[in-house]
Amino acid sequence: MVIDASVLAKYVLLEPGWERIEELLLKDVVSLDYALAEVSNALWKHHVLYGRISREEFEKRVLVVDAVPNVVILESGLQYLHHAKSIALEHRITVYDALYIAQALKYGELATSDKEQGKIAEKLGVEVTYL
Secondary structure, three states, X not given: OEEOHHHHHHHHOOXXXXXXXXXXXXXXXXXXXXXXXXXXXXXXXXXXXXXXXXHHHHHHHHHHHHHHHHOOEXXXXXXXXXXXXXXXXXXXXXXXXXXXXXXXHHHOEEEEOOXXXXXXXXXXXXXXXXX
């Protein structure tokens, strides 16, 4: 199953439903290497822009992000980029979101918190788990 950055960020930020994500992480899951940058950016926003987490909390959660490669197989997004650009143009979504859909087309399943991305993935034949 492909797990996107929205789901990883929800887990790292301990947002409602994070426990279900922890269960997924015990299975074979894959994601894109740049998901780590996306999740790190979400942490940055919660600390710097929104003031929702302290610097100390930011540092603790960064350790969780750093551990993601120990439990999630990370693939290069470059192998999916060509297909993702087509998906993005055809469905009017970002290339970032389309990359996860392109990856999910290979594996057949996607876990996401992004309803728009999920609906497009479903249209393309991917089984979607919403978290």
